[in-house]
Amino acid sequence: MTDGKGMSQWMIDRRSFLKTTGAGILGSSVLRATPFLSFTRDEAEAAAKEGKETVIPTFCDMCGPSQRCGVYAFVKDGRFIKVAGMKEAPTSQGALCAKGHSAPQWVYSRDRLKVPLKRVGEKGEGKFEKITWDEAIGTIASRLKEQKEKHGPETLAILSPAYRTYYPYFLRFLAAHGSPNYCHSGICAMQMMFTFSYTYGINASPEFDKSDLIVYWGSQPIYAGPPLQNAKSFIKAKGRGTKIIAIKPSVEADSGMADIWVPVRPGTDAALALGMIHVVVNEDLIDETFVNQWCYGYDQLKKHIQKYPPEWAEKVSGVPEKQIREVARMYATTKKACISIGNGLEHAHASNDSIRAVCILIAITGHLDREGGNVFPTMGGGGIRTNSLQVKSAHMQEMVDKLIAPEFPRALQPFMFGSHAAYYGALESILTEKPYLLRTVIAPGTQPLVSTRQPKKVVEALKKLDFFVVVDVARTADMDYADVVIPVATSYEIDHPFEGGGISGGGWLMARNRVIEPVGSPKSIFEFFLDLGVAMGYGGQFWNGSIKECMNYQLEPMKMTIDDLRKHPTGIRSEENPKPRYEKYESVFKTPSPRLSGAPYLPQGKVAIYNTTFEKAGFNPLPEWREPPESITGTPELTKRYPLILSDYHTSKVYTSSMQRNVPNLREVIPFPLLHIHPDTASERGIKNDDWIIVESPHGWMKVKAEIYPGIRPDTVMILHGWWQGCKELGFGDFPLFDGGANVNIMYSVDPEKAFDPIITAYASQTLVQVKKAVAT
Amino acid sequence: MSTQYGFSFDSEKCIQCHGCQAACKSWREVEILVNWRRLENIWHGDYPNVTCFSASLACMHCADPPCVEACPEEAIEKRVEDGIVVVDRDKCTGCRACLEACPFDVPQFGRDDKMQKCDLCVNEIDLGRMEQPPCVETCPTGTLRVVRMSRPEKIAAEESMKKLLNIR
Numbered sequence: 001m002t003d004g005k006g007m008s009q010w011m012i013d014r015r016s017f018l019k020t021t022g023a024g025i026l027g028s029s030v031l032r033a034t035p036f037l038s039f040t041r042d043e044a045e046a047a048a049k050e051g052k053e054t055v056i057p058t059f060c061d062m063c064g065p066s067q068r069c070g071v072y073a074f075v076k077d078g079r080f081i082k083v084a085g086m087k088e089a090p091t092s093q094g095a096l097c098a099k100g101h102s103a104p105q106w107v108y109s110r111d112r113l114k115v116p117l118k119r120v121g122e123k124g125e126g127k128f129e130k131i132t133w134d135e136a137i138g139t140i141a142s143r144l145k146e147q148k149e150k151h152g153p154e155t156l157a158i159l160s161p162a163y164r165t166y167y168p169y170f171l172r173f174l175a176a177h178g179s180p181n182y183c184h185s186g187i188c189a190m191q192m193m194f195t196f197s198y199t200y201g202i203n204a205s206p207e208f209d210k211s212d213l214i215v216y217w218g219s220q221p222i223y224a225g226p227p228l229q230n231a232k233s234f235i236k237a238k239g240r241g242t243k244i245i246a247i248k249p250s251v252e253a254d255s256g257m258a259d260i261w262v263p264v265r266p267g268t269d270a271a272l273a274l275g276m277i278h279v280v281v282n283e284d285l286i287d288e289t290f291v292n293q294w295c296y297g298y299d300q301l302k303k304h305i306q307k308y309p310p311e312w313a314e315k316v317s318g319v320p321e322k323q324i325r326e327v328a329r330m331y332a333t334t335k336k337a338c339i340s341i342g343n344g345l346e347h348a349h350a351s352n353d354s355i356r357a358v359c360i361l362i363a364i365t366g367h368l369d370r371e372g373g374n375v376f377p378t379m380g381g382g383g384i385r386t387n388s389l390q391v392k393s394a395h396m397q398e399m400v401d402k403l404i405a406p407e408f409p410r411a412l413q414p415f416m417f418g419s420h421a422a423y424y425g426a427l428e429s430i431l432t433e434k435p436y437l438l439r440t441v442i443a444p445g446t447q448p449l450v451s452t453r454q455p456k457k458v459v460e461a462l463k464k465l466d467f468f469v470v471v472d473v474a475r476t477a478d479m480d481y482a483d484v485v486i487p488v489a490t491s492y493e494i495d496h497p498f499e500g501g502g503i504s505g506g507g508w509l510m511a512r513n514r515v516i517e518p519v520g521s522p523k524s525i526f527e528f529f530l531d532l533g534v535a536m537g538y539g540g541q542f543w544n545g546s547i548k549e550c551m552n553y554q555l556e557p558m559k560m561t562i563d564d565l566r567k568h569p570t571g572i573r574s575e576e577n578p579k580p581r582y583e584k585y586e587s588v589f590k591t592p593s594p595r596l597s598g599a600p601y602l603p604q605g606k607v608a609i610y611n612t613t614f615e616k617a618g619f620n621p622l623p624e625w626r627e628p629p630e631s632i633t634g635t636p637e638l639t640k641r642y643p644l645i646l647s648d649y650h651t652s653k654v655y656t657s658s659m660q661r662n663v664p665n666l667r668e669v670i671p672f673p674l675l676h677i678h679p680d681t682a683s684e685r686g687i688k689n690d691d692w693i694i695v696e697s698p699h700g701w702m703k704v705k706a707e708i709y710p711g712i713r714p715d716t717v718m719i720l721h722g723w724w725q726g727c728k729e730l731g732f733g734d735f736p737l738f739d740g741g742a743n744v745n746i747m748y749s750v751d752p753e754k755a756f757d758p759i760i761t762a763y764a765s766q767t768l769v770q771v772k773k774a775v776a777t
Numbered sequence: 778m779s780t781q782y783g784f785s786f787d788s789e790k791c792i793q794c795h796g797c798q799a800a801c802k803s804w805r806e807v808e809i810l811v812n813w814r815r816l817e818n819i820w821h822g823d824y825p826n827v828t829c830f831s832a833s834l835a836c837m838h839c840a841d842p843p844c845v846e847a848c849p850e851e852a853i854e855k856r857v858e859d860g861i862v863v864v865d866r867d868k869c870t871g872c873r874a875c876l877e878a879c880p881f882d883v884p885q886f887g888r889d890d891k892m893q894k895c896d897l898c899v900n901e902i903d904l905g906r907m908e909q910p911p912c913v914e915t916c917p918t919g920t921l922r923v924v925r926m927s928r929p930e931k932i933a934a935e936e937s938m939k940k941l942l943n944i945r
Contacts, residue, residue: 038914082803085915095917098799222792231792235918238789253793253818256829263825653795664809665802669795669816678824710820711827729809 038085038094041570044072047084052076057086057569058513059499061491062099062106063656064164067091067229068499069100070570073492073515080104080492080516088570090508091229098654102665103492107519110728111474111662113487114520119480123463126480133523133531136484141535143467144177147439153178154402155439157426160184161446161657165499168389169529170444171417175391176538180399180419181438183426184407185451187650191346191760194408194415195355199608201591201601204362204374206338207580208233211372213330213337217247217358218269218344222254223651230340243334245327247272248344249647250676250718251711262327263713266647266766267628268317270350273357274625275313275321276328278305280365285332287366294585295363296602297610297621304622316625316633318713332365336372343650349755351762353623356611360623363607369582376588378581383574384509385557389550391541394418397596404429404438407761411617414594422761424452424750430461444471444525445488449478449737450658450724453763454750456700456738471528474662477724477737487522494524496547498555498565510571511562526550619759629749630698630768632715638698642768644681645713646697648721648744658722664729673702673723673735673742676709677771681717685772692774695719697767700739700746703774717771719744780925781860782897783838783934788941790920791831793818797912797921798833801895804911811887813895814912819941832941833921835895835912836883838862840931847878852892860931861899866891880944897923 048055053076059068070089085096116136121127156179158170196203221230246255247262310321367373395414405425449455462481470482492515533542543549551562593601615621627634654666689708723742726734735741749755755764801814814835852868871890898910
């Protein structure tokens with residue numbers, strides 16, 4: 001590894017900085033000494049006044065499942081022109097990333113949907129006619145009423161993009177309608193939540209700020225998660241000398257700065273984790289007291305793990321046996337060590353096995369709910385409490401029974417949101433009509449042709465589907481197949497809902513303020529579901545369409561109204577967070593599950609190393625290794641034709657999922673879909689940087705550009721997912737959605753036996769490919 | 778010129794979020810396909826011992842700017858009072874001699890084909906209301922700063938950026 005200090009830039013310490021600035025012509029009061037902060041409200045107002053602008057405090061809307069950044073939005077002559085970070089926001093503390101700064105270009109994009117549309121041509125043809133809002137809502141409502149009457153309410157499915165502020169509205173609407181089919185994407189957070197819950201009783205988060213060793217496992221601390229907080233923790237940890245280990249197939253800006261890179265093959269994290277458990281168990285690096293008192297099934301594990309020595313794990317994962325031992329020992333013997341599990345482990349055919357194996361590793365080495373380890377949340381304090389929009393009626397056996405394609409086994413549902421359906425499974429069921437035929441799919445803020453597996457199948461489902469409603473801010477990949485298209489207002493154009501500190505409340509609450517009048521006549525996703533609820537006759541459960549009354553209901557526990565909250569331009573803060581308490585095993589291990597029996601997650605009141613709940617439901621009681629649909633070790637016969645492993649990145653420094661390729665300032669940073677390929681792998685194929693290349697798997701092919709990338713395994717290539725949209729402002733057209741485009745979902749298997757995790761329906765994000773130079777046409 | 782303005786950059790802290798680049802574009806209303814600030818990813822070592830660092834780079838306002846020397850129209854000037862390198866766009870003919878001369882590949886040419894680049898938000902400085910420029914303000918990790926530096930410090934900053942970018 002290169003000496004980091006040698007690369008260190010010319011740094012000045014704070015004292016000399018103050019001295020230099022003090023000597024400057026402008027005087028020390030002008031060049032501020034506080035680093036990395038942006039505006040307070042007064043500063044923002046002052047800046048706006050100078051430019052004859054107005055400034056509105058609100059939230060950024062450019063990414064983020066939760067924990068939004070506070071921003072000051074600047075408006076000149078009625079136009080939203082720029083954004084600054086809000087110093088008062090505890091989430092972002094004034095920082096703002098590239099996406100946040102580019103918001104005005106997203107709002108005014110030429111791809112914006114401005115009025116409701118109905119399809120007038122054939123599906124896929126792209127012919128639409130403008131309709132009024134009344135007609136749009138009326139058409140959807142009458143179709144849903146008819147289908148509910150004739151075929152039952154369960155024939156409606158809503159695709160959920162992510163854990164966003166609007167998901168409770170979908171759940172509420174589905175519950176009112178009587179459908180269980182809230183279709184979760186199956187790739188994010190919920191997979192981890194499920195596995196953690198059935199192993200520990202609750203999620204256990206890495207306590208970055210107290211750790212002496214941080215393992216980022218398939219996780220991206222910079223661009224993923226709450227806005228820049230993880231990045232700050234990462235930089236802070238590096239600053240205090242914390243050792244950093246990155247386990248992932250390629251190096252990015254973050255893992256490039258790690259102390260140790262463990263270059264694992266995509267999709268083989270379970271094998272690597274099992275190999276590490278083997279080391280810890282056989283070298284007796286366990287916390288015996290904790291294991292004896294608080295773990296169930298260690299003896300079975302000890303026997304079971306003998307199948308998975310590091311030599312075996314090397315063959316499967318590609319990580320040298322020596323490094324597996326080294327990393328396992330280092331983690332087990334560092335007292336304050338935590339593991340940050342990312343989406344990399346969730347996007348796998350063996351997602352549950354890998355997450356369980358890591359959970360077991362954390363527990364048996366004594367890093368669970370201990371300082372600097374992986375800790376359970378400390379309850380109490382906070383002081384911010386709001387009413388949930390979820391309704392109890394979603395939690396019914398009848399709902400679980402009626403699920404179109406369960407995200408988790410029916411025996412282990414309801415889970416957190418009630419009944420959970422699988423996004424891909426629901427779409428595929430349209431083709432099989434099993435167990436029944438879905439009649440309407442609503443896609444709010446999600447694009448099934450680029451956000452889930454195998455677009456070639458999904459498009460057939462969309463063609464066959466009776467009624468498809470697209471609800472989005474900008475043109476989507478699938479809208480040509482929609483019957484009705486609903487234009488959505490960005491959050492800069494609306495004054496709701498309030499947010500802050502995460503969906504569950506947290507320590508900050510702020511009203512959202514309207515920055516500009518909407519471009520065209522879009523409505524918010526929230527208003528859409530309220531209006532549709534009213535039109536369906538569910539008005540009583542939707543505050544008769546008043547979003548203000550809805551927010552007042554949510555705020556009741558705070559004894560305030562939205563108008564009261566709005567009087568605090570930068571929001572209200574709760575008391576400081578409770579001081580963390582550790583080793584809360586006694587209470588946490590008794591946590592009741594959301595199943596209707598109310599049975600605890602952990603029948604033995606201990607960490608479920610040997611999982612009797614899974615065993616009873618017909619699954620492996622201990623984590624095991626299963627080969628993915630295609631892999632070097634699983635299908636060696638394929639490697640002659642397809643010698644390389646392909647996987648994709650879930651997060652990007654400038655794009656959110658499959659959105660925002662239409663934003664010029666962001667598109668300039670990454671103009672093309674780039675396949676990361678090792679220099680040796682590229683040169684063997686005569687491929688140079690920036691060449692157009694063909695990437696072919698057994699399931700499809702893409703035409704993308706090559707980025708010669710020294711920081712990737714030579715046997716692996718990777719690309720960012722979500723590519724289809726052009727950028728009109730820069731003269732870039734769309735990429736094809738199917739073969740020959742840049743949509744990585746085309747490349748993967750959807751073999752029901754091999755491609756999906758049997759318990760949590762996560763799907764394989766790796767396959768085998770060949771890469772060659774594209775012939776110039 | 779006892780001290781002059783310049784950027785200090787700490788690559789140990791840069792997370793390559795591109796916030797600085799986007800803030801510059803938005804706050805200075807820089808036209809599309811023109812970037813006064815850019816980010817580079819720099820690789821070191823060979824697989825599997827690979828590391829990478831980031832560089833956030835705008836005009837370095839060099840101690841001895843080669844672009845000033847190179848410009849046949851004398852359109853580029855290093856200000857005596859604070860060392861900021863500014864372009865007189867009325868004089869620029871778009872010949873790109875500055876681009877040839879600049880070791881950091883900084884000069885940009887947009888729709889009007891005249892040289893443009895980071896001016897260190899000089900108007901704000903001249904109006905006496907400069908705090909830190911938008912690129913600095915937005916940085917989540919405090920990796921980028923505008924500071925006043927002596928001539929040797931400025932030269933050291935240039936050398937260090939060259940070393941980071943592997944420019945000889």
